[in-house]
Every structure is written in C-alpha cells, then in structure tokens.
C-alpha cells in the first residue's frame with residue numbers, strides 16, 4: 141500500500157502528502173482500491189446487458205456489431221445505447237430530485253411552514269417570476285415565491301407541453317429541439333419514459349433511444365439543474381466574488397472542525413447560521429476549543445463557498461484524505477458523491493460521520509435526519525455532537541495544514557455586471573473580446589475528480605494550456621475544487637500563465653482566468669451564459685456554433701454524463717476524459733459524435749489522452765471562429781473592441797448597485 145514510485149494522483153500537493161502518509165500508516169484510500177479493483181472489461185465499454193434475468197449477456201465477438209446479440213436478440217448497439225440512456229436517467233434523477241427538494245423548501249418558506257429561512261434575493265425572485273410569467277409588481281414577496289415554487293413543481297409532473305425554462309434558450313436552439321423532437325415535457329416523465337424504453341423488449345433502435353437520452357438530459361439541464369440553481373439563489377443569495385481558502389489547511393488545530401459534504405445547501409446554510417451563534421461558540425469553548433470552524437467538501441462546499449466564503453477541503457477524492465488529517469470532529473453528509481468508505485475509515489480516527497437525508501443512510505454512521513420545517517434544530521444537534529467530540533481528538537492523523545486562496549462566486553448575473561456595472565452590464569464586452577481574438581474562446585471545465593484517471597494532474601495540464609492559449613475557463617463542481625486546491629483560482633494565476641489577450645482582460649477586470657461558477661447543478665449557469673452571449677449578438681445567434689467547448693477530464697458520476705449530454709443537445713461539443721463507457725459500439729459512438737454534430741452542432745466524445753483533449757478543444761474553437769467569420773486567432777494580435785469596465789470603475793459603480801456588487805468577503 142506504500143505509494144512509493146507511484147505517479148502523482150492529484151492536482152493538490154497536500155493531497156499527495158496525505159496519500160504518502162496513508163501509505164506509511166497502512167490506510168487504504170479510493171486510489172488504492174482503484175489500483176486493486178480492475179474494471180470488468182465488458183462492462184467498462186458498455187457491452188454488458190443486465191436488463192433481464194436471461195443474462196447478464198456479454199456482447200463480445202469479432203462479428204459486425206449488429207450480429208453480436210444477447211439471448212433476446214438485442215444487438216451490441218442497442219445494449220450500448222440502453223446503457224448510455226440509463227446513465228443519463230440516473231444522473232437526471234439525482235440532480236432533479238435535489239431540485240424538487242429545493243422547490244419544496246421554497247414553498248415551505250413562502251407559506252410560513254419553515255421560518256428558519258427567508259427569501260434572501262428578492263431581485264432574483266422577481267427575475268425568475270418574470271421568466272415564468274408570474275405577476276410580481278405590488279404583491280407580497282411570499283405570495284410571489286409560493287407561485288414560483290408551485291410553478292416549478294409542475295415541471296416535475298407535467299405530462300405534455302414543455303418545461304417552463306425551455307423558453308429561456310435562444311429561439312434557434314428551441315427550434316432545433318422541436319425539429320428533432322427533443323424538447324423535454326416533464327422532468328419525471330422523461331426519466332420514467334427512459335427507464336421504460338430501456339427495459340427488455342421495448343425500444344431497440346440506437347438512434348431512437350439516444351434521441352430520448354437527449355430529451356431526458358435537456359430535462360436535467362434546463363429543468364432540474366436550472367431550477368435548483370435559481371431557487372438556491374433566491375433563498376440563500378446570488379453569488380458574487382468572494383475570497384476563500386482551499387485544501388486541508390482549512391482545518392484548525394484549536395477549533396471544532398465541522399465539515400458539510402454532499403450537494404444540498406439547505407442544512408449547510410442552517411449549520412453556518414447556528415455555528416456562528418454566541419451560544420454555540422460558548423458551547424465549543426466549554427469543550428476546550430477556541431471556536432467553531434466550518435468547512436466544506438464536494439458540492440455542498442461549492443454551494444456555501446460561493447455565498448459565504450466558507451473554505452473547501454476540495455472535491456470527491458479528498459473526502460477520505462480529509463478524515464486522515466485527524467482534525468475533523470464531525471462530517472455531516474446529505475446526498476450524492478459520499479463514499480460509504482468514510483464510515484469505516486472514521487472508526488480509525490475520532491471523526492463522527494452524520495447522515496442527514498431521509499433518502500441516504502450509511503451503515504455505522506450516526507443518523508440525524510434533517511427536520512424539513514426546522515433545519516436549525518437539526519443543525520444545533522449536529523454542532524453539539526461535533527463540539528462534544530472535540531475532546532476526543534488525538535494526535536493521530538497526517539495533520540497536513542497547507543492551503544491556498546481562491547476567488548469564487550461568479551454567477552452569470554455577476555459576469556454580466558462586471559461587464560459594465562449595474563446600468564450598463566451586458567455580454568457585449570466578452571463577445572467583442574472573442575470577436576477581436578483577445579479571448580480565443582470559452583471552455584466549460586466541469587466534472588468530478590476520479591481516482592482511476594492516471595493523473596499527473598490532468599486538470600492542471602488542461603487549465604494551464606487552455607489559459608496559455610487565451611481560452612477563458614468557467615468551472616464547476618469538483619473540477620473547481622481541483623483547481624482551487626492547486627491554487628489556480630486567483631487573479632495572479634492569469635498574470636503568470638495566461639496568454640496576452642486573456643491576461644489583459646483578467647487584469648482589466650481583476651478576475652482569475654478561471655471563473656468558479658459553483659456546484660455541479662450550477663452547470664446551468666453555463667447554459668445561461670451561453671444564452672446571454674447568443675442573445676447579445678455578434679457571435680452565433682444560438683448556443684450552437686459558439687467558440688465554446690465543454691470538458692470533463694476526470695468524470696466518474698452518472699450526473700456528469702447527464703450534464704455532458706445536455707450540453708451536446710444544447711449545441712456544445714463536449715469532450716470527456718477516459719475511455720468511453722459505451723466504446724464497444726461504433727454505431728453509438730458515431731451517433732453521439734457525427735449524427736449529433738449534424739443535428740445539434742453538439743457532440744459527446746471520450747478521449748483518454750490529455751494532449752488530444754486539448755487539441756480537440758482548440759480545433760473546435762478555431763473551427764467555430766472560422767465559421768462565424770471572426771478574426772483568425774493569433775496570440776498577441778487583436779482587432780478593435782470595446783474596453784471592459786475595470787476594477788476602479790466597478791467599485792465606483794458598486795456604490796449604486798443593489799445586487800451584483802463585490803461580496804463583503806473580497807479583500
């Protein structure tokens with residue numbers, strides 16, 4: 141289990157140090173398990189069918205793929221397409237069930253059933269109400285919020301018609317969806333229909349199956365994800381730039397370390413609120429601590445980092461390593477991306493693992509279910525447990541305490557604001573900078589971190605090369621976590637590594653070259669940014685055809701597949717790292733690349749070689765520039781453009797801004 145002579149497996153140097161310490165102390169991590177557990181070579185490429193009990197059928201052989209069949213006669217391309225669809229359905233279900241909970245929380249707040257939260261961003265509520273065509277002028281805020289929540293809830297159970305937010309997309313994007321029959325109806329309906337069509341003996345045509353996959357994924361992006369992002373902003377505030385810290389040095393030796401992990405912001409918001417109360421701090425002191433230090437992990441971390449500057453210990457592969465510091469007194473988890481391994485690992489330390497969702501329990505964890513109408517009560521119980529556990533801390537652990545700083549909190553609203561201020565904000569300066577060749581294009585860097593990826597810091601490589609090539613990066617999820625812990629989310633990063641055009645833009649505005657947009661559900665913000673760019677004019681008038689690419693270099697979750705497919709359906713070429721989970725079928729691969737490109741101008745590629753990922757991304761960007769007849773990109777040579785609003789001008793403007801000003805955390 142020693143890690144000697146093993147390649148670097150994380151973008152973060154602290155993570156590497158802890159992995160070394162774990163090896164010396166004979167402690168196992170997901171990296172060790174990934175080394176030991178070789179993937180099944182048939183399942184790995186989507187050639188295993190398990191949808192009935194005549195199998196599992198292994199669709200292998202040297203014949204043409206339509207001649208390789210299971211017991212029922214389903215061909216390799218049918219099986220691979222069905223496997224892809226079930227990943228999309230699972231990913232969509234995960235995001236969307238999270239989103240449903242957010243809609244129910246908004247309804248509870250609006251009706252007074254929950255008094256622990258209030259509507260924090262009324263401006264965003266009114267913006268959303270306007271999109272939903274709900275009257276808001278002169279009405280009580282909670283009445284508007286109730287109508288918004290109930291309208292969103294209808295999107296889950298709608299049987300016909302289309303999701304409310306489809307109309308947010310550029311008209312030409314909507315027209316493409318209608319032309320090819322992929323406009324999503326209801327979120328639950330698309331997931332259920334996908335599960336039906338992939339059951340034994342139903343839909344067998346791979347193209348027909350994958351078309352339903354696109355419709356389901358659109359229900360995720362323009363439904364589940366976008367609804368969740370907007371309600372979180374309404375309830376807890378729309379993010380604006382915030383300075384924070386990342387990596388394992390966020391834990392404090394002399395304070396109670398309480399960590400929130402998972403995806404949902406609700407209980408985490410209550411923990412932050414209660415944890416800052418004098419009563420709770422006094423309780424921590426009564427246990428010998430100097431105070432309470434709240435940190436985050438994975439996407440719950442991203443939610444609270446974006447709005448409060450709560451520090452993050454990083455993404456998915458850091459959860460075991462965080463426990464190994466020996467410094468976490470309590471780790472409360474909600475849903476998604478929580479490794480069950482942490483409960484067994486925590487027995488070797490003093491850390492308490494607390495499950496909080498009625499949907500998610502783990503053997504040997506303490507279950508303290510969130511009181512949906514009184515989350516602060518649950519938060520107080522959890523924090524009390526954390527404080528009570530502080531005296532049990534021992535010297536055991538790596539005690540690695542390095543950290544980096546970052547700037548996060550870039551909502552699409554703030555990006556608009558930073559390009560002109562409250563009154564003149566628009567996407568015109570960004571479009572102009574792209575047209576002039578100062579910014580070559582935009583990459584959405586999303587997705588997980590994955591212990592199977594033979595990384596010498598794959599995020600690190602791509603990030604450095606992309607910004608060197610004047611590509612602006614917008615990032616979410618654990619990709620942001622990897623960048624943050626590696627110290628990449630700072631304006632200085634641009635000065636040191638960005639190409640001349642991008643560096644000028646970043647310097648003028650005082651932004652990093654990588655804009656951290658939030659959790660994985662917040663990939664919806666990238667859809668909104670692309671829509672705003674299309675509506676602004678001067679580039680493509682739909683999302684398709686923009687000099688923009690999505691990359692998920694270390695994806696591992698089914699949610700990442702749903703995200704990749706909704707970007708492809710919206711018109712964005714997407715490149716995933718690693719081998720294709722349906723690579724056994726040439727036909728499915730052809731449909732997801734060539735056919736989708738022809739119909740939607742989007743595609744889903746899988747490419748294990750980081751250098752090739754980079755080349756593909758730059759080729760797509762340059763190809764789009766050429767098709768749009770934009771100036772040929774040449775490093776250091778730019779055309780004329782409007783000047784972006786600089787930091788001094790924005791500070792001036794901030795005095796007049798109701799929202800969108802710099803967050804108090806920014807220094």
Ligand code: MSK
Nearest residue numbers: 439477588617618660
């Ligand atoms: S947590 S889905 S590992 S981004 Fe959103 Fe990270 Fe991927 Fe989970």
